Amino acid sequence: SGYVNYVLKCAGDSFVKGGTASIFANAEKVTSMSGTKVNGVELKVGDLLGWKGSDNGTRFKGNGHVMIYIGNGTVADSHGPANKTGKAYGSFSVDKYKQYITYIKRAP
Numbered sequence: 001s002g003y004v005n006y007v008l009k010c011a012g013d014s015f016v017k018g019g020t021a022s023i024f025a026n027a028e029k030v031t032s033m034s035g036t037k038v039n040g041v042e043l044k045v046g047d048l049l050g051w052k053g054s055d056n057g058t059r060f061k062g063n064g065h066v067m068i069y070i071g072n073g074t075v076a077d078s079h080g081p082a083n084k085t086g087k088a089y090g091s092f093s094v095d096k097y098k099q100y101i102t103y104i105k106r107a108p
Contacts, residue, residue: 003078003089004048004066013046013108020064021052024103036073036094038104043069043094046107051100069094069107 001019027048028039036043043049046068053064067075076091094101 001064001066004068007068007076019053020050020066023048023066023105024050024052024064027103027105030101030104033094033098033101038101041106044107045069045071048105048107049075049094049097049101049103051102065097065100067097 001023004023030038030049032039038047038049048066048068050066051064065077065079067077070076070091073094074091075094075097076089078089
């Protein structure tokens, strides 16, 4: 969530505050994902995808996660221990996390 907030701040957008729980507090629940469509609507650059730490059944042991859709079926994210230097940045196919994504916050 820190990475997403940093990217959005650099882009001049401040609509996201706090960790994943607050980012997805009033977000749309994902009921279906097919290719680059979520709930039947095409993803667009800037959409936030992920899950809350309170979501059950993830392999991430209660940790929430948020990624930014960057187009062409890919998301950008940062992962690693909180408050540690040297976090890893990556861009991945949205399909890599498809089975875990439970929320979407659509870009304005």
